[in-house]
Amino acid sequence: MDDKTRDLTTLRFEGPRFDDHGLDLDVLPELMAYKALLVETAKSLWRAQHPDRERLPRGFEASLSIKFYGLTEGSTGVPLKRVIPEDTGNLSLLEGELDQAADLLENTITRFAAFLRQNRKSCSRKPCGTTRRGGFASSGSESFRGPRGN
Numbered sequence: 001m002d003d004k005t006r007d008l009t010t011l012r013f014e015g016p017r018f019d020d021h022g023l024d025l026d027v028l029p030e031l032m033a034y035k036a037l038l039v040e041t042a043k044s045l046w047r048a049q050h051p052d053r054e055r056l057p058r059g060f061e062a063s064l065s066i067k068f069y070g071l072t073e074g075s076t077g078v079p080l081k082r083v084i085p086e087d088t089g090n091l092s093l094l095e096g097e098l099d100q101a102a103d104l105l106e107n108t109i110t111r112f113a114a115f116l117r118q119n120r121k122s123c124s125r126k127p128c129g130t131t132r133r134g135g136f137a138s139s140g141s142e143s144f145r146g147p148r149g150n
Contacts, residue, residue: 005081008066009102018075031078034105039064041101049097064098 011034017024042064043056065083072079082098 002086004084004086005067005069006084008080008082008098009106010072010077010079012075012077014075021071021073021076023071023076023078035066037105038066038098038101041104042097045097045100045104 011031013023013027013030039061043060046056046060047053063085065085066080067083068078068080070079071077080102
C-alpha cells in the first residue's frame, strides 16, 4: 500500500537562531499548535459547508495526517505535506477543507503579524505580543511566517 503526499504549506521560522537553516527543538510545540489549529479550522469549515450533518464523517481527524520530510532554507522553512492513504474512501473529499484551513490560517497569521508591526509602540508586549511558550514567535527578534512571508 503506497500512501500519496501532497504539498500543503511551508511554514517559516525567522531570526538569529534559524539563520543556519536548522530547526531548534524548542519550536516543536509551535508546529503541534499549528496542526491543532489547522484540524479545528478544517472541522469548522466542514461543519459550515454541511449544516445538515450533525457529526463529522467517521475517521475525519484520523485521516488528517500532516508530516514534514525535511527543512528548507530561507531562515528555516518547514514544508508540510498532507499524507493521503491509498484507502481513503470518501475521506479524500476532505482535502478541500484542509487546504481552505491552511489558507485561512496563513491569512490570519499574516494579518496578525502586520497588526503587531503597525501597533508595536502602542501595544504593551503582553496583550499584543506573543509569548515564549505557545506563541508563534519566541521573541522580538524571531518570527513565524506562512508561505507568503509577510
